[in-house]
Amino acid sequence: MSAVAAASPVLRMTGVTKRFGATVALDDVGFELARGEVHALIGENGAGKSTMMKILSGAVAPDAGRMEIDGRPYAPSGPGDGLRSGVSMIYQELTLAPHLTVEENIMLGREVRAAGWLDRKAMRGKVREVLELVRHPEISPDVPVGRLSIGAKQLVEIARALVNRSRILVMDEPTSSLSQEDSQRLFEIVRGLKAQDVGVVYISHFLEEVQRVADSYTVLRDGRSVGSGTMEGTALEDLIELMVGRTITRLFPRVEHAVGGPILSLDRLKGARMAAPVTMSLSRGEILGIAGLVGAGRTELLRAVFGLDEIEGGAAVVSGAVLAGLKPWGAIRRGLGLLSEDRQGEGLALALSVADNMTLSDLGPYRRHGLLDVARQRRSVAGWIGKLAIKAKGPGQTVRDLSGGNQQKVALARLLHQKASVLLLDEPTRGIDVVSKSQIYEWIGELAREGKAVLFVSSYLPELLGICDRIAVFHRGAMVEARPASAWDAAGLMAAATMGRTSGQERTDERSPS
Amino acid sequence: MSRRRQAGVSRALNVFGPFIGLILVIALFALIPEVQGRFLRAANFKSVATQSVIVALGALGMTLVIISGGIDLSAASNIALASVITAYAINAGAAPLAAVVLGVLTGGLVGLANGGLVTRLRLVPFIVTMGMMGIARGAAKWIAGNQKIDAPMTWVNELMAKSPRPSWLLLAPGIWLVIIFAVALAVALRYTVFGRHIYAVGSNEATARLCGVRTDRVKVLVYAVSGLFCGLSGVMEFSRLTVGDPTVAVGLELDIIAAVVIGGGSLSGGEGSILGTLVGVLIMSFLRNGCTMMGWPNYIQEIIIGAIIIVAVALDRLRHRKD
Amino acid sequence: MSRRRQAGVSRALNVFGPFIGLILVIALFALIPEVQGRFLRAANFKSVATQSVIVALGALGMTLVIISGGIDLSAASNIALASVITAYAINAGAAPLAAVVLGVLTGGLVGLANGGLVTRLRLVPFIVTMGMMGIARGAAKWIAGNQKIDAPMTWVNELMAKSPRPSWLLLAPGIWLVIIFAVALAVALRYTVFGRHIYAVGSNEATARLCGVRTDRVKVLVYAVSGLFCGLSGVMEFSRLTVGDPTVAVGLELDIIAAVVIGGGSLSGGEGSILGTLVGVLIMSFLRNGCTMMGWPNYIQEIIIGAIIIVAVALDRLRHRKD
Amino acid sequence: AERASGPPGAETVTIAVIPKGTTHEFWKSIHAGADRAARELGVEIYWKGPQKEDDRAQQITVVEDFISRGVDGIVLAPLDDRALMRPVRDAVREGIPVVIIDSALQGGDFTSYVATDNYQGGVLAARRLGGLLGGQGRIFLIRYQEGSASTVQREAGFYDTVTAEFPAIELLVKDQYAGATTETAYQLAENLISRFPDVDGVFTPNESSTFGTLRALQESRLAGRVVFVGFDSSPKLVQGLRDGEIQGLVLQDPDKMGYLGVKTMVAHLRGEPVEKVIDTGVVLATRENMDTPEIKALLTPGPTAIDD
Numbered sequence A: 001m002s003a004v005a006a007a008s009p010v011l012r013m014t015g016v017t018k019r020f021g022a023t024v025a026l027d028d029v030g031f032e033l034a035r036g037e038v039h040a041l042i043g044e045n046g047a048g049k050s051t052m053m054k055i056l057s058g059a060v061a062p063d064a065g066r067m068e069i070d071g072r073p074y075a076p077s078g079p080g081d082g083l084r085s086g087v088s089m090i091y092q093e094l095t096l097a098p099h100l101t102v103e104e105n106i107m108l109g110r111e112v113r114a115a116g117w118l119d120r121k122a123m124r125g126k127v128r129e130v131l132e133l134v135r136h137p138e139i140s141p142d143v144p145v146g147r148l149s150i151g152a153k154q155l156v157e158i159a160r161a162l163v164n165r166s167r168i169l170v171m172d173e174p175t176s177s178l179s180q181e182d183s184q185r186l187f188e189i190v191r192g193l194k195a196q197d198v199g200v201v202y203i204s205h206f207l208e209e210v211q212r213v214a215d216s217y218t219v220l221r222d223g224r225s226v227g228s229g230t231m232e233g234t235a236l237e238d239l240i241e242l243m244v245g246r247t248i249t250r251l252f253p254r255v256e257h258a259v260g261g262p263i264l265s266l267d268r269l270k271g272a273r274m275a276a277p278v279t280m281s282l283s284r285g286e287i288l289g290i291a292g293l294v295g296a297g298r299t300e301l302l303r304a305v306f307g308l309d310e311i312e313g314g315a316a317v318v319s320g321a322v323l324a325g326l327k328p329w330g331a332i333r334r335g336l337g338l339l340s341e342d343r344q345g346e347g348l349a350l351a352l353s354v355a356d357n358m359t360l361s362d363l364g365p366y367r368r369h370g371l372l373d374v375a376r377q378r379r380s381v382a383g384w385i386g387k388l389a390i391k392a393k394g395p396g397q398t399v400r401d402l403s404g405g406n407q408q409k410v411a412l413a414r415l416l417h418q419k420a421s422v423l424l425l426d427e428p429t430r431g432i433d434v435v436s437k438s439q440i441y442e443w444i445g446e447l448a449r450e451g452k453a454v455l456f457v458s459s460y461l462p463e464l465l466g467i468c469d470r471i472a473v474f475h476r477g478a479m480v481e482a483r484p485a486s487a488w489d490a491a492g493l494m495a496a497a498t499m500g501r502t503s504g505q506e507r508t509d510e511r512s513p514s
Numbered sequence B, C: 001m002s003r004r005r006q007a008g009v010s011r012a013l014n015v016f017g018p019f020i021g022l023i024l025v026i027a028l029f030a031l032i033p034e035v036q037g038r039f040l041r042a043a044n045f046k047s048v049a050t051q052s053v054i055v056a057l058g059a060l061g062m063t064l065v066i067i068s069g070g071i072d073l074s075a076a077s078n079i080a081l082a083s084v085i086t087a088y089a090i091n092a093g094a095a096p097l098a099a100v101v102l103g104v105l106t107g108g109l110v111g112l113a114n115g116g117l118v119t120r121l122r123l124v125p126f127i128v129t130m131g132m133m134g135i136a137r138g139a140a141k142w143i144a145g146n147q148k149i150d151a152p153m154t155w156v157n158e159l160m161a162k163s164p165r166p167s168w169l170l171l172a173p174g175i176w177l178v179i180i181f182a183v184a185l186a187v188a189l190r191y192t193v194f195g196r197h198i199y200a201v202g203s204n205e206a207t208a209r210l211c212g213v214r215t216d217r218v219k220v221l222v223y224a225v226s227g228l229f230c231g232l233s234g235v236m237e238f239s240r241l242t243v244g245d246p247t248v249a250v251g252l253e254l255d256i257i258a259a260v261v262i263g264g265g266s267l268s269g270g271e272g273s274i275l276g277t278l279v280g281v282l283i284m285s286f287l288r289n290g291c292t293m294m295g296w297p298n299y300i301q302e303i304i305i306g307a308i309i310i311v312a313v314a315l316d317r318l319r320h321r322k323d
Numbered sequence D: 001a002e003r004a005s006g007p008p009g010a011e012t013v014t015i016a017v018i019p020k021g022t023t024h025e026f027w028k029s030i031h032a033g034a035d036r037a038a039r040e041l042g043v044e045i046y047w048k049g050p051q052k053e054d055d056r057a058q059q060i061t062v063v064e065d066f067i068s069r070g071v072d073g074i075v076l077a078p079l080d081d082r083a084l085m086r087p088v089r090d091a092v093r094e095g096i097p098v099v100i101i102d103s104a105l106q107g108g109d110f111t112s113y114v115a116t117d118n119y120q121g122g123v124l125a126a127r128r129l130g131g132l133l134g135g136q137g138r139i140f141l142i143r144y145q146e147g148s149a150s151t152v153q154r155e156a157g158f159y160d161t162v163t164a165e166f167p168a169i170e171l172l173v174k175d176q177y178a179g180a181t182t183e184t185a186y187q188l189a190e191n192l193i194s195r196f197p198d199v200d201g202v203f204t205p206n207e208s209s210t211f212g213t214l215r216a217l218q219e220s221r222l223a224g225r226v227v228f229v230g231f232d233s234s235p236k237l238v239q240g241l242r243d244g245e246i247q248g249l250v251l252q253d254p255d256k257m258g259y260l261g262v263k264t265m266v267a268h269l270r271g272e273p274v275e276k277v278i279d280t281g282v283v284l285a286t287r288e289n290m291d292t293p294e295i296k297a298l299l300t301p302g303p304t305a306i307d308d
């Protein structure tokens, strides 16, 4: 690409090293970013991508290494310093102030002043502009961010990074909670930024996305740079091989499983936060995908089923027993398990250890004479850490210190550990690398083979199409349609999700999933 | 249509909401025939307002601290220290104005020390200010030589007079100061960058830092401002008592914090308002006033005030849940 | 090799770490020639231990509350109430054992009320327990008729005797109770489901709920247990004073909370340990004891204790940052 | 001052003087008296109150700490006539004699009791107030704090005398407590005055409640129009007396109490016989008698050199 060759690099990082205690997160890593270039940083979970970018933004101080911006040495004393030097960043974990409104969050740290006072009109204009840019003008600038869904929060996070006129923009998994459409829109925005000579570092585990949007790449493995080059002419398989040191054959492995009798059925179930009642049923050994845009109400459905939200009407029946009115502990007792889409806010107790997080929902097996057998708990957790290839120092490590993807794996491991028979998964592969993803798909398949039922909410259509038996589409809080996965294609799903109706000819089939 | 009407109702609730508790308390005593005549008099209201000045000034600063996610347990000791310093200075022959400035600055200094320790040592505010509570109280007793400091009467003692000297003031100058500073702080919280940053730091400090907010500076400033208000409150305490008393205001920090929380402040930060805080202060003052007027024994009063604190906050939460 | 040695050092630091502050304080006074002979005597340690019992019992319960992310400001009032109830019952002719049980249960009841209000009304614990602080104190004064209650001497008063009756006990029965309950609670926190749930609730309540923890039940239980400990502490207070005094222990809740925090408890929940708390209690007791022995005036003592609280916690944080 | 037990007189004798609190003027005077005695007799004293003013449990701790330290004698103003019994007994058992000052202690473990008759103080106040009102009118009895023994006795003396000797006087308020500080007393008095602006007389049982009430009377322009009898002295109260805003102050002789407390202790340590009960007396200061030498000495204790 011409832009890459033409300009001198806007950013150069060399010899960057960072240790966290005994963990070497980065070991002598470097890369260059040219003006108007989109540079992808890829690697497995825990490879060190986020750490590298936090060093760039000033949020983390490196142990060694040099950085230059426009040829001048750059050593930020903190994130504020980084921002002033023209580096803005979308962090992997949402970093919003829940009590502040959308506008206040977007303008935080760069408020417009007029004669010492806040210039609200000017700020409102900017906020509207940037919300328009991400194509979500319907998000009200006056809503406290705490009330938004995760997807909407991520949009606000993106908007905040865009409101800066920065020279370098780092995006650490910006699309992990976005719908396909919003992702597309983001790529357009990135292209626009390129045209304005902004250097973009793009981190994502959606490699197709990366291929489409990036000009060049650097691959990290275990904190070391193992390869870089231009994206053109690099095949996906090559990237994966660089990442993990081997090739993988199937991204969406299918495990043969048979669908049995119904285990969960919802009859006009209406949770307090749901827009409309939902009727559906889920069978043993079935993987039912749920697609929809941000705010389609999928999360609310899962929360209502699991007893986190109050139920206003209808009923949920699990294995013949009515669930309505139950609290989560009751739902768990009936074999339900929920993986939250908000792993930092709700999914994990960040200050507790991996062991405590993984076993919290099912400590029973370790109880002996009323006391916990901590050694056995640790052994069992160590087993899961190995099985899921979680990068952690051991069962005792605090979850906060894990990389984003590994945190997600811990959350998922909890459901597996708890042996839930109905798994409600809300964006379970969020932030997980390709290899681990395919591993997770395999487990889900195996769970189905064991006769467990899986409700799989995802905004990543390929995985829905790849592993689900049936896919239901939600639009504005209501279920549009459920069909066997084979009866859908990506375009059809998108159309149903955005317009709330199906393209027509295919017949719906509620009763007999494939 | 109906949604708009609903919005109107909820806006009305939001405007009057904070006052509900206060109105209830006043109504309670106004309905008791035994005291209503006395209770509803302007003179009584004036006296309640004057009594509220000391807590109110402390609570104004505390509101900022609590919004920023902190707490200041040293407030009451700081008030005592400032009152002693003011008395000491006047007694030593300083000009009253200089003494007042000195008292206020002393408070500010203690606040600054709080802020510095919280940010430099990264300690929880509860501990820092609890330590400072002992330090300031000890210093006050030390300076005062374990005694009250008698100071000659000056215009400073007029600041809290129920019948102010230029009679067109109507209310004690201290009350006017509270009003002026309350308006100033409310405006600052809403219409300045500093105000916004206080909310941001309290709501999510990590985020604020990542967005380039100088969180440490915000916090130091917040504690310093709170200290200045304690200093002013101490001056008012001196004005009211006409002596500098190192043992004054013991335990008052809890009243101050309660006022902020009754007024909608959240101890986990990010929430709170000046108007709410003032209402909180008045609720507590009117309660004390009414109970005393009723001649209820102190223990009944203690029980009632304890219960009302819970009820007031419960009402406030209920209101919030509605909208 | 060196890494292993490092790990060894850091493990040693972790084991002894909590004691550093305590060792420093003891060393401080042990080095002052004026008191060292007296200070380091077993009799003095015994007397410090006895003095610590009341705060220690309160702090044991408070540790649970703080780990669960709450706070209990009513602790001190609850202690006073329990001491009054015990004295009242003994005075009214109840069997001493019945009176003790009644006192402990009263504490538990207040705790239960705290827990119920916190979970049912979804109010912040600070406010609920602050209200309860007034209610319990008022109730204590009411029951005692605004006086202290003199009760005839029984074996209950032996619980805090420095020279215990069966002399093979060596220490006052109260001290043994603290030790027994401390071990029990430490085991419960680490090795029972309930204990893990307390940490989970304090660390992230939403997560705990999601994982099927009955968060409300955990919280109610935690406050109830804390109340029971306050009740026991009140019995000890009665045993020590030999009278039931409704005005005792004013402000003691801050000492109790400080002990927990000095011992590593975090007011935002999820952190804290029984061992740490006991060390925190002892740090404060030895400081007071040493300062009194030195004959330093109270204000110096207040200043020193304030400063030491800050330093102790700062040291603890430093140690944590290292590893 | 390192010393173990031994015959007193061989080395400097150390005596712990433990007041109820350290910040009231009253205790300052006791301290001054104790110091004077110490200087005269060549002994060393430690002056140390409970950390929290008026906290029984803390005072026990202070006593215990001094027992641990091994002083030669303890002069104690007990916060509770019962709760301090055990530590006093412990002290005596360890060979440390105790002289009680200011407030009574049950039992007989102490060497001597040096105090004012507080009840009598209340009686004096009641007679003064009743007399000035001519046996008519409506008055406040403002109490100090729940459970404080000496003030409870004063309140009792006052109450008993008023009801017995002045049946026509109506007690508008009789169970409101001023609380520990001047500010709390001030607020209470203010609120009471709001309710009963036509009050004729007020009695308060100690310095902080007297001064807080005085401030409230001054602010409501009632000072001088209401018959006000209080307890203890401080410069502002003396001023009030002179200005006719206070009609009487019951005075104890704290200086003498402190002085005699230490002196009695030293006498005992030297093996001299001492009286079991020593009364230091109460007097009533009025505008008329306030300039007589003996009253003046009590109203304005001379400049005291106290090195804390």
Ligand SMILES: Nc1ncnc2c1ncn2[C@@H]1O[C@H](COP(=O)(O)OP(=O)(O)OP(=O)(O)O)[C@@H](O)[C@H]1O
Binding pocket: A020, A021, A023, A024, A025, A043, A044, A045, A046, A047, A048, A049, A050, A051, A052, A092, A391, A392, A400, A401, A402, A403, A404, A405, A406, A431, A433
């Ligand atoms: N604060 C910390 N303390 C200790 N270890 C840390 C900390 N932050 C990161 N690590 C470790 O550093 C390594 C790199 O983490 P990083 O977050 O950079 O990975 P990543 O490439 O962004 O992974 P992911 O794709 O899962 O987001 C991981 O092993 C992680 O456990």
Ligand SMILES: Nc1ncnc2c1ncn2[C@@H]1O[C@H](COP(=O)(O)OP(=O)(O)OP(=O)(O)O)[C@@H](O)[C@H]1O
Binding pocket: A136, A138, A139, A140, A143, A147, A148, A149, A150, A151, A152, A177, A273, A292, A293, A294, A295, A296, A297, A298, A299, A300, A301, A341, A459, A474
């Ligand atoms: N753009 C928005 N503006 C305001 N509120 C929104 C927006 N998007 C979502 N919400 C809120 O979120 C709720 C639904 O979000 P929810 O998380 O249930 O949807 P979802 O289908 O799970 O979406 P996601 O893809 O984010 O998981 C809505 O009821 C709405 O209150």
Ligand SMILES: [Mg+2]
Binding pocket: A049, A050, A051, A092, A172, A403, A404, A405
């Ligand atoms: Mg990452």
Ligand SMILES: [Mg+2]
Binding pocket: A149, A150, A151, A298, A299, A300, A341, A426
């Ligand atoms: Mg969702």
